[in-house]
Amino acid sequence: MSERVAPDQVRIVACVGAGVIGGGWVAYFLARGFTVRAWDPAPAAEARLRGLVDAAWPALTELGLAPGASVDRLTVAPDLAAAVAEADVVQESAPEQLDLKRSLLAAIDAATPEHVVVASSTSGFGMTEMAVEARTPHRLVVAHPFNPPYLIPLVEVVGGEKTAADVVTWTAAFLRHIGKSVITMDREVPGFIANRLQEALWREALHMVANGEATVEQIDASITDGPGLRWAFHGPMLTFHLAGGPGGMARMLDHFGPSLLSPWTRLAAPELTPALRERVVRGCADEAGSRSVADLVRERDRALVDLLRVLGKVH
């Protein structure tokens, strides 16, 4: 039996499903110099996939291609077996339907040599529920990217109950090796992390639109000209760490904590227990590391000046 290649020795990637997400993965793997074998059962899938890759290529070229990277390294396989036969890793990006994911992952599992990791781009299902029909679920793992996968660095990696720990480790190492920003979760939470946060915001936005409290355009402007500018470089936690002034997150929680009880958003707030307060304050301190609040303010202002300029938002 063959052994799994080292994460930095992958040469051939199979991409199963070639829509917006799958096609984005294909473009990214090609730009990093891999040979890519894609398969998608949809009619005219090849023309659409090549169109997606062509659209992504200028941005990828501008950011820098790996030596030898070429769109000529893409083959569209006639069937699933041909796509995965020689692959060092498989990335599945089928539509978000549980039954379809289950049967497709079982088919991939049956066709792919057992030492090869099979990763799913699912945006919310857990591998435990998706792997029920697979015979060798230990090498099935979630690797959830963000649109467009060829430019957004984040990938969330999380295994199911039957996923082997070394498969999670291998997947994270492989993705980091090719330039991705990887978050490894040690438990399955529906929607993972980023989509839960994004979805909370999105649901509140839908409530506002439904109630006539804000228009679609106002909602978008309220983010792009406000908090969204900060979130490109400081997350929500570090952002509030700065809102507290020199006292940081501790002062922020003590000053604005009571607003958790206010009817801002329709999401019920968690109780701000001393344990939660401590965890958040300590987490911010860990993340800030040696950077004082003043350092972070300078970092923020530098980034905001650059963003406002590059986005043409300077009046």
Added chain:
Amino acid sequence: MSERVAPDQVRIVACVGAGVIGGGWVAYFLARGFTVRAWDPAPAAEARLRGLVDAAWPALTELGLAPGASVDRLTVAPDLAAAVAEADVVQESAPEQLDLKRSLLAAIDAATPEHVVVASSTSGFGMTEMAVEARTPHRLVVAHPFNPPYLIPLVEVVGGEKTAADVVTWTAAFLRHIGKSVITMDREVPGFIANRLQEALWREALHMVANGEATVEQIDASITDGPGLRWAFHGPMLTFHLAGGPGGMARMLDHFGPSLLSPWTRLAAPELTPALRERVVRGCADEAGSRSVADLVRERDRALVDLLRVLGKVH
């Protein structure tokens, strides 16, 4: 009785309260060439304020100062009356406590000539509840900025029940004239728009930390390396408009709509009625204007390449 100056004829701005937000306003008004009279009852307020302005000045200089702009145009007044006596507009930025806001706004109202607009930086109170002690509430209005006010463009403008319509109009015109991105709301909603969205995300993040589902650092990375990069230029609505591929928001709602019923986030989802679907789809079409999804994808990729480079996120 004097008349209100035109929005583009303001020369003197009074800033009441000079903490992180008030000080940020002072820096911004100075950079736009105004004479600023500030007042804050805290001990050593002047030294702290001048420190805040000095810290903001390099960024403001880099973005471009208005002719004649100078930190020398700042006076710290000995009392409230001296600060507001000759002001063309007043910006209040006191701590977020309702009783304090009520009595301070009443004091500002009593000391300021009646033709002058008095705006509050409150991050969540409505002017209706804040203006209860004021004698001339028709010229009191909310103008809610985002930290830091000298760099983040967004200001949410909304009146209370007794605010005159022309005061809302004047405030929006003044802020737009000085380079702000203004959202005018025609009704009071607790937390306005951006803070409700931000707070929904923040509450879900606190739930995840409280449950041990994610660390503070993972939450921040999940935003800064993921959706946060997109939100600096395309809001949540337009982002999902692109997630649907060429079919846009309509396809997105039909494909991912069912996930509204999934336990992603602890915020209950609104029912996706045909009316809500129509409102969201039409809103996206309005916002996109003549830009096709393909145009928006090119715009997004251009912005992402620029952001990744300027933020040093290219591998």
